[in-house]
Amino acid sequence: DAKTTQPNSMESNEEEPVHLPCNHSTISGTDYIHWYRQLPSQGPEYVIHGLTSNVNNRMASLAIAEDRKSSTLILHRATLRDAAVYYCILSPRSDSNSGYALNFGKGTSLLVTP
Amino acid sequence: NAGVTQTPKFRILKIGQSMTLQCAQDMNHNYMYWYRQDPGMGLKLIYYSVGAGITDKGEVPNGYNVSRSTTEDFPLRLELAAPSQTSVYFCASSHQLQNTEAFFGQGTRLTVV
Numbered sequence: 001d002a003k004t005t006q007p008n009s010m011e012s013n014e015e016e017p018v019h020l021p022c023n024h025s026t027i028s029g030t031d032y033i034h035w036y037r038q039l040p041s042q043g044p045e046y047v048i049h050g051l052t053s054n055v056n057n058r059m060a061s062l063a064i065a066e067d068r069k070s071s072t073l074i075l076h077r078a079t080l081r082d083a084a085v086y087y088c089i090l091s092p093r094s095d096s097n098s099g100y101a102l103n104f105g106k107g108t109s110l111l112v113t114p
Numbered sequence: 115n116a117g118v119t120q121t122p123k124f125r126i127l128k129i130g131q132s133m134t135l136q137c138a139q140d141m142n143h144n145y146m147y148w149y150r151q152d153p154g155m156g157l158k159l160i161y162y163s164v165g166a167g168i169t170d171k172g173e174v175p176n177g178y179n180v181s182r183s184t185t186e187d188f189p190l191r192l193e194l195a196a197p198s199q200t201s202v203y204f205c206a207s208s209h210q211l212q213n214t215e216a217f218f219g220q221g222t223r224l225t226v227v
Binding site: 032034036041042043044045046049051087091100101102103104105106107 | 118145147149154155156157158159162172204206208210213215216217218219220221
């Protein structure tokens with residue numbers, strides 16, 4: 001499976017935008033890019049996903065490079081509640097018998113300071 | 115909506131004891147998963163299921179067993195607990211399509227002493 005590379009940690013001030021980078025240079029043409037986050041002592045929660053085009057939802061935006069070898073998760077105004085570990089995950093195409101299990105790395109730990 | 119429900123939330127086991135971690139989802143998802151998360155690490159896949167009656171091993175299946183008799187339930191069984199199984203366990207479910215989100219439970223924190 002294609003792997004992703006993320007910084008171990010990042011820091012942001014409250015109410016400022018945050019750009020979380022992810023490199024996935026071995027991505028295949030059918031891999032989706034997913035982002036999940038894990039708040040302290042909770043299970044992961046879905047943030048956003050995309051294939052080729054940039055995506056926006058109520059939580060965040062996902063900017064995907066034209067060659068798809070990298071992507072950036074954008075939190076437009078960080079709040080203290082956004083302090084979490086953010087995981088960038090590639091979801092490869094697979095047949096119906098193997099599921100779509102997510103391959104979690106260590107992610108980026110985001111610290112938000114008041 | 116309940117989503118994915120895991121029980122219990124916490125458990126302490128003695129070495130050699132057995133237990134079942136329960137997981138139920140009410141979203142009619144075909145795909146269900148069990149992960150474990152050790153301190154400071156990402157989640158590792160233990161077992162997964164693509165539908166009732168079908169299960170398969172993930173990355174770290176040793177010491178665990180699963181069953182999937184219904185679409186809703188996916189219990190994880192530890193037969194002979196070992197200290198190396200001290201971890202936080204997460205159950206998840208998803209629709210079968212690749213480009214949809216997975217939903218996770220709140221986790222079961224297990225300590226084996």
